[in-house]
Amino acid sequence: MSYVLGNLAARYLDAGALDKAEELYHRALTIREAALGPDDPRVSNILASLGYVKYQRRDFAGAKELFIRSQTIRQAAFGPEHPDVGDSFRDMGRTYLKMGDTDQARSSIDQALHIQKRAVNTLVDGMSEREALALLRHGRLSLDEFLIAFDGLDDTARAYDELLNWKGTVRRSLSHRRHVLATSNDPAIKANLTELGRTKRKIAQLTMAPYDAQQMASRQQQIASLTATKESLERELGRQQGPVNHDEPDKTNGEALRAFLATQRGTVVVDLLRYQRDDEQHYLAFVLSGRGSVRRVELGLANELDTLVEQYRGLLGSADAFVSRIDEAGDRVREALWDPLKLKKAKRVIVTPDGGLTGLSLAGLPHSNGGYLLEHHQFSYLDSTTDLLNKRVATPAQRVLLVGGIDFDKGPQRDGFTGLVASRGAPCVDDHFDPLVGAEKEISDIAALFAEQGQPVEQLGGREATEGAVRGAASGAGIIHLATHGFFAANRCRSALGGDVGFNPMVLSGVVLAGANTRGDRQEDGIWTAEEVSSLDLTGTQLVVLSACETGLGEVQSGEGVLGLRRSFALAGTKNLIMSLWRVEDEATRHLMTDLYQELLRNGKSPVEALHRAQLQALERNRTESGHGEPASWAAFIAAGP
Structure with a gap:
């Protein structure tokens, strides 16, 4: 009964009904203390909730007393380094801040952040990605309070150090795990990596399959089961990587x-x-x-x-x-x-x-x-x-992979759908993908530039540009160029994720390959998601160019960046990535990409410099042709990398 009352109280609290919330929390506290005793850690949770009600009423003295009682119980039960103890220090710290006791506030919040950092560093390497991101989201509350309490001029360097240590924690952990495991000769590790990649592909195929009302319930169950398998494999691989040293402050x-x-x-x-x-x-x-x-x-x-x-x-x-x-x-x-x-x-x-x-x-x-x-x-x-401080050096691969002029198996256009022949974006993965006429010419022009330099080039197009073919050719390529449709499937076009059935945000963005218009219940569906890309080994890949629209988009988690293609290629080992943030007209993209590779190959520029110079040329071209800069046609592309 105390849990029912507590949950109901939380609903009233969220609605701002403080009197009703406080009444229900007190009833829950009475029941819980009678059943468990006053020092049980489950009692501390009700005390903390009551403290928050007092805090909302601006009764900071009353809130402080309840938070201290909660912290005392938690520390006695769990020890001084438990995350719940950190939560109590955080609650106490922000209350002290409201009371004007800055010194006590800073001390409590500093302790809270220390505990949360220690918990993250201790636990994250053995967790699934979902669990690690959830842990980071929870701990972020302490970082936010730290940034509020330590906001003076003398605090700036320290505050930034804390931000640096926090931002990108999960991605760094996953990248380290991937690097360690990829170089292992342990058959068990190799088997788990293979199975993880296979499971991710199954999740992607089910999630992006065409809508079928009769199969939806079954599909959701399969996604949930596969997601559980994926997370189990991630935890096991975290265990198999062995102990991780997090004491590298210089980095x-x-x-x-x-x-x-x-x-x-x-x-x-x-x-x-x-x-x-x-x-x-x-x-x-x-x-x-x-x-x-x-x-x-x-x-x-x-x-x-x-x-x-x-x-x-x-x-x-x-x-x-x-x-x-x-x-x-x-x-x-x-x-x-x-x-x-x-x-x-x-x-x-x-x-x-x-x-x-x-x-x-x-x-x-x-x-x-x-x-x-x-x-x-x-x-x-x-x-x-x-x-910028990553000292890991990989031997650059020399082969070039160019993918474009893809056959999407065009069928009858659907009623009410306006074709995408003029741009490289797809508003929803359930839509029909029209051919990109400029992409074939783009690949041809780029291949000629590499031929001038005597670099080996592998081209995939037409019906040959399948997921399997591109996946196989990508490993060991130094430069990968994909000229195709890109997608970010926002809420309006998620085909199989019902509510929180599965945590797979990187399934919602990707690029389109051969056979995408005829996909069904088969593994090679032509929809290559970020989730699938993350399983590649691109350790020697120096540059990936996504000449497709909206490839820089994805779901965002504060402190971890975009959970999409930009994250997946980084996890796979790519050093530099060029991608787009919105749809761009096909012909404008072709000109920009040709200029980009001319700067890379003929003038020896870095990817960042090459993109900058190519965009300047596009700007001047627009001014000459139309009298306007037209940033929509060139600013969409950004360069990610050190």
């Missing part, structure tokens, strides 16, 4: 980054974070260069900035939007996000975005003096700034 602190940036003249890092402050989400930025100390810049309410970015992106993706309207919306984004950073002198800007800002290309924002930021700065993007 994850601001001093190491500043030392690195001191060798990169004109380079600045902008680390963005969406965090909770005073019951609302805010954005902040840490700006770091090799010449001075780190700066902290508060950017205001997250919902307001996200709305500006969403409006801007909506216009960029609209074929009917005037350039003037796009630039006006871009001006509003620049004024809210870019101008406060004060980076006029920066030449190269490395951005680690978060939240809704992961879908933004800064290069396309209008400059305050006319033109675009592209003409003043070179941009690249990372999921975690610590990627």
Whole structure:
């Protein structure tokens, strides 16, 4: 009965009915203390909930007393390093902060973050990805409170160090696990890796299968069962990798980054974070260069900035939007996000975005003096700034894989569907995929450029560009170029995920290969998802170019980046990735890609530099042909990598 009352109280609390919530929590507390005794840890949970009711009433003295009682019980039951004890320290810390006791608040919150970090470092390597991300989400509450309590000028470097140690934790753990296991000769490990890849492919095939009402219940059960198998394999592989040393502070602190940036003249890092402050989400930025100390810049309410970015992106993706309207919306984004950073002198800007800002290309924002930021700065993007300190070196593969001119097995167009022949985006994976005429010419032009350099090229197109063929050819390729449709299946076109049946967000984005229009209940369905890509071994791959629309999108988890293709290729071992954030006209994409490879091959530029120069050429081409910069046609593509 106490659990029923507690759950009901939580509902009233969420609805803001504090009197009813407090009444029910007190009834639950009385029952639980009578049944379990006053010092049982299950009693501490009710005490903490009552403390939160007091906190909401702004009765901070009453809240503090309840939080202390809860913490005392938890520490006696679990020991001083348990995550629940960390939760109590966090609750106490934010209460002290409201009471004006800054010293006590900072001490409690510092202890809370220490406990949560220790829990993450101890547990994450043996968890499934879902479990690890859930643990990180919970611990993030302590980081947010830390950023609030430690927000003075003297605290900035310490606050940034804590952010660096937190951001990208799960992806680093998975990357390390993958590297260790991929080099193992243990037959049991190899068998588990093979089975994990096979299970991911089955999940992807079921999730993206065409809608069938009669099979939906059965399909959901299969997805749930396969997801459980996948997570079991991930936990077992975590155990098989052996102990992991997390004591590598030189790789994850601001001093190491500043030392690195001191060798990169004109380079600045902008680390963005969406965090909770005073019951609302805010954005902040840490700006770091090799010449001075780190700066902290508060950017205001997250919902307001996200709305500006969403409006801007909506216009960029609209074929009917005037350039003037796009630039006006871009001006509003620049004024809210870019101008406060004060980076006029920066030449190269490395951005680690978060939240809704992961879908933004800064290069396309209008400059305050006319033109675009592209003409003043070179941009690249990372999921975690610590990627700049990754010392792992892989032998570069030499072979080039070019995929394009794919036969999607075109059938009758569906009623009400407008074809995608003019762009490389697919609004939903249940739609019909039209041929990309420009893609075949794009592949031909790029192949000719590699032939000039005498580099071996493997081309896959037509009906031969199946999932199996591309998957097999990708391993061992130094450069991979995919010219096809991309997709990000948002809520409106999830075909088989009913509610929380399975945790597989990386199934919802990917690229389209041969046979996609005739897919059914078969393994080679032509829908190559990020989940499947993550099982590849691309250790020697220096560059992947996704010449397809919306390949940079996916579900976002704050602190971990985009759970989509950009994450999956990084987990597979790719060093650099070029991808897109919205749909781009087919012919414009072909010209941009040809210019990109000319810069790479003829002029010896890095992927980041090559994309920047190719975009500048596209900008000038647009100005010559139409009199406008038309950022929608070139700013969609971004470069991810150190």
